[in-house]
Amino acid sequence: xxxxxxxxxxxxxxxLPACKTVQNVASSVxxxxxxxxxxxxxxxxxxxxxxxxxxxxxxxxVDANDPEIPFNSRNPLQxxxxxxxxxxxxxxDPSRVFRGIVMVDDAGNVLLGESGYAKVGGKRLPEAVExxxxxxxxxxxxxxxxxxxxxxxxxxxxxxxxxxxxxAEYIPAFEDITVKQAxxxxxxxxxxxxxxxxxxxxxxxxxxxxxxxxxxxxxSLRAGDVITLSPDI
Numbered sequence: 760x761x762x763x764x765x766x767x768x769x770x771x772x773x774x775l776p777a778c779k780t781v782q783n784v785a786s787s788v789x790x791x792x793x794x795x796x797x798x799x800x801x802x803x804x805x806x807x808x809x810x811x812x813x814x815x816x817x818x819x820x821v822d823a824n825d826p827e828i829p830f831n832s833r834n835p836l837q838x839x840x841x842x843x844x845x846x847x848x849x850x851x852d853p854s855r856v857f858r859g860i861v862m863v864d865d866a867g868n869v870l871l872g873e874s875g876y877a878k879v880g881g882k883r884l885p886e887a888v889e890x891x892x893x894x895x896x897x898x899x900x901x902x903x904x905x906x907x908x909x910x911x912x913x914x915x916x917x918x919x920x921x922x923x924x925x926x927a928e929y930i931p932a933f934e935d936i937t938v939k940q941a942x943x944x945x946x947x948x949x950x951x952x953x954x955x956x957x958x959x960x961x962x963x964x965x966x967x968x969x970x971x972x973x974x975x976x977x978x979s980l981r982a983g984d985v986i987t988l989s990p991d992i
Contacts, residue, residue: 819843819914821862830913832929835881838863842879842887843910845983846871846895847963849903855963856895856905874898884909885927888919906963908983916982920945923952923988932982938974941986948988956989 819841828839836842839862846857861869867880869891877894879887892905899905909917909929918941921927925946938957948954957974958965961984968974980986 819860819911821860825862828913830915832884832912832915832917832931835883836863836867836879836887836912838865838867838880840912842869842912844891845908845910845962846891847906847908848895848899848901850906850963850965853906853963856899871895884912884917884929885919885921888929906960906965906985908960908962908985910983918980918982919985921985921987922958923948923954923990925949932980932984936980938968938978938980938986939971941980942971942988949990952990954989954992956992958987958989960985960987 821841825841826839828837828841830840841860841862843860844857845855847853848856857872857874859872861871863869863880867878868876869879870876871891871894874895875898877891879890882890888907888909892907895901895905895907909919911917912929916932917929918932918936919927919929920941924942925948928945930941930944938959942948942957955970957968957971959968959974959978959980960966961981965987966978967989968977
């Protein structure tokens with residue numbers, strides 16, 4: 760049942776220290792649905808969660824010296840954090856300009872292949888992704904849109920949510936999580952917003968849906984996807 764899957768997803772998310780918003784949502788759901796018995800379950804480790812996501816590799820590691828650093832999706836990136844990402848230029852016929860695993864160095868930078876370094880240390884994930892996108896726009900001297908897909912940080916698969924939201928966020932990605940659930944976890948649309956449209960980007964291409972319900976019917980989320988709530992449609 761959809762309600763059962765939603766409760767399971769929120770319960771799993773609440774177990775992570777990554778997002779205080781998740782804990783608040785989970786508490787509200789638990790209170791509202793206290794009459795529904797939930798089966799006891801063993802919460803998975805983040806390594807196990809990564810294996811649930813289609814296409815996710817065994818490990819994010821630059822080399823043998825890459826340390827394992829605790830990761831919280833709401834906290835700033837720090838030295839040693841390792842990111843798996845892809846960067847695309849253009850939307851109608853996007854071309855991939857970067858794909859790889861990068862580690863934040865002692866200066867707070869990540870090396871993005873031949874294009875050089877981008878400063879991400881001390882930034883939260885939304886700001887870090889924006890900095891990476893800006894870096895490629897400048898180095899490529901392009902006016903075409905640049906889309907950054909962040910798949911994981913320290914083996915934690917993530918999904919991005921931005922646009923007409925309370926605050927841009929990256930949340931852990933779990934098997935069967937829906938678009939609406941991801942948006943609810945981040946706090947939903949801005950107050951008094953009347954828009955309903957939503958875009959979802961994958962491999963540099965964006966698809967438009969008239970509502971979250973429509974998106975849930977036609978789209979299966981996976982790590983690296985970027986959900987953008989339209990502010991005016």
